Amino acid sequence: CENHRVPEAGYTICERREGIVPKVLRPILERRAWLKGRIKAHDCGLCLPRPSRGNADCGIPLTLPSPRKGEGTTFIPSPLGGEGGGEGDKREIYSRKQTALKWMLVTCFGYLGYRNARFGRIEAHEAVTAFGREKLLQAKEICEEEGFELLHAITDSLWIRKKGLNEEEILKLCQRISEATGVTMSLEGIYRWVAFLPSKGNRESPVANRYFGLFNNGKIKARGLAFRRSDVPPLIQEAQVRMLDILKTTKDAGDYRLKVTEILNLLLEYNLMLKDGQTKQENLAIAKRISREPNAYKVDSLTALAAQQLEDTGIPIRPGEKVKYVIKDAESKDKAERVRPFPLVGPDDTYDVKKYQEMLIKATEEVLIHFGYDTKRLKEMIAIYSTSLPSREKSRVSVD
Incomplete structure (x- = not known):
């Protein structure tokens, strides 16, 4: 199949027959697509039919940030948004099932490159990543041709922005990318603002797998933050979740900055809990x-x-x-x-108060790093207030 050359790899694949791997994965993809459709139907109050064979939605979630007030006004409900009421249990079941299938697919991809895999082959693993890169680059180029600015891209996601965007324009963009790549493009939502955390090795370089942002519907989406990691204690997770909850009413960076004092007060509150031994x-x-x-x-x-x-x-x-x-x-x-x-x-x-304080400070830094509150500055602030404020009632901070 000379016409089916793998990008960058120098070898070809055959599409005249279906191998054992796609035969196994196809029903998983279709089942997951159906489950995701049920979640969307639940959130939108619709009744969607089961997709036909071969119509699996393994698409790219497209997130369109609106960093400045007034630049973005449309929103399409996220598959993970909405409230269930009496149907909440069903929605949760659908969500967990599709997540389980997702990890089955991720595992299959990884196993494809495992040297001892019975049905694996490193060339197949390389081909998957090569096609993925090509389609991501195609999507990026189409976005730029349509006048959008690319903020970030990773694996299957794009973050783009454009002044004065509207819903019709976004949907046309999704359709064009879907037709060009053969991968279904879906719009996850529009952010009021989004913050990408800096790389640990280079503070000037943001990373795409650690971020948080506020959708137009008031829901926070976060990836790679402390509250999502199992190696972070529940107390620290709770503190960070409360800090993020404070930001749910903000509209832009200016509003965000006005909430810094409130977030710092939460830091002092939880720091005092640790020092006073009030934590289970x-x-x-x-x-x-x-x-x-x-x-x-x-x-x-x-x-x-x-x-x-x-x-x-x-x-x-x-x-x-x-x-x-x-x-x-x-x-x-x-x-x-x-x-x-x-x-x-x-x-x-x-327990080691100092160690847990360090975790608390790190979690706070993730939320406030863009306003100059790094680990060093937060430690200095805690040291000052710990020595000058003897009681819980006085544990309040104000910032300029």
């Missing part, structure tokens, strides 16, 4: 997955020490399982006192 141990639990047998670790990381404690007490823990623990004293010379895993945590066990 389960709210300080860190959950991390181990990648090897507990005693096979050569470095005494906190996770390795927690797993070893479980094994030493006769509680089996295997690679791939998660271990939950509380940091007692990360700098202790006695390794056994650095962490305490669940269910071995006792009522008299203390």
Whole structure:
């Protein structure tokens, strides 16, 4: 099939017959498309028929940011938006099922490149990524031809903006990209504002997999933030969620800036909880997955020490399982006192206030970094207010 050359790879694929991998994946794609359709039908109050075979929606979610007030006025409901009322349970079931199928597909893609996979082949894995890059570049070029500015792109998503955009123009753009790439383009929503977090290695360079933004319908969407990670304690997750909730009424960067004081006060509130020992141990639990047998670790990381404690007490823990623990004293010379895993945590066990403060500061930095509040500045602020404000009632901050 000389006409079916893989971009950049120098070899071709055959589309005259269907191999075992597409035969297996096709019904999964179709089932997931149907489930996503049910979610949209639920959110929009519609009744959609089951799509016909071969009409799977494995498309690119398109997010169109509107960074300045008045630049974007349209919104199409997100598949994960809306409220269910009496149908909420059904919607949740649909959502969980389509997510499970998504991870099956992701796993199949990864396994395709595994050297010991019975039906895998590295060229097939490379072809998938090559076609993905080509289609993403095609979508980018079409957006720019239509006068949109590309803010970010990653794997299957584009963030673009344009002054005075309207719904008809957006839908035409989606249709054109779908026809050109053969991949269904769907509009996820329009942001009032969106913030991409900087790279950890280069503060001047934003990354596309760590961001948060506010849709026109008042819903926050976030990826890569502390509250979405299982290795972040529930208390820190709760603090960050409350900080983001404060931003739900904002319209633009100016409104966002006006909320900085309120967010900083939340930081002080949770910092005081940690210092006063008012936090339940389960709210300080860190959950991390181990990648090897507990005693096979050569470095005494906190996770390795927690797993070893479980094994030493006769509680089996295997690679791939998660271990939950509380940091007692990360700098202790006695390794056994650095962490305490669940269910071995006792009522008299203390926790490392400094370590949890660092996590709280990091979570706050993610929300306020764009206004100059990095880890250093937040630590200095906490130090000042911790020494000058003796009571909870006085734990308030004001900023210029």
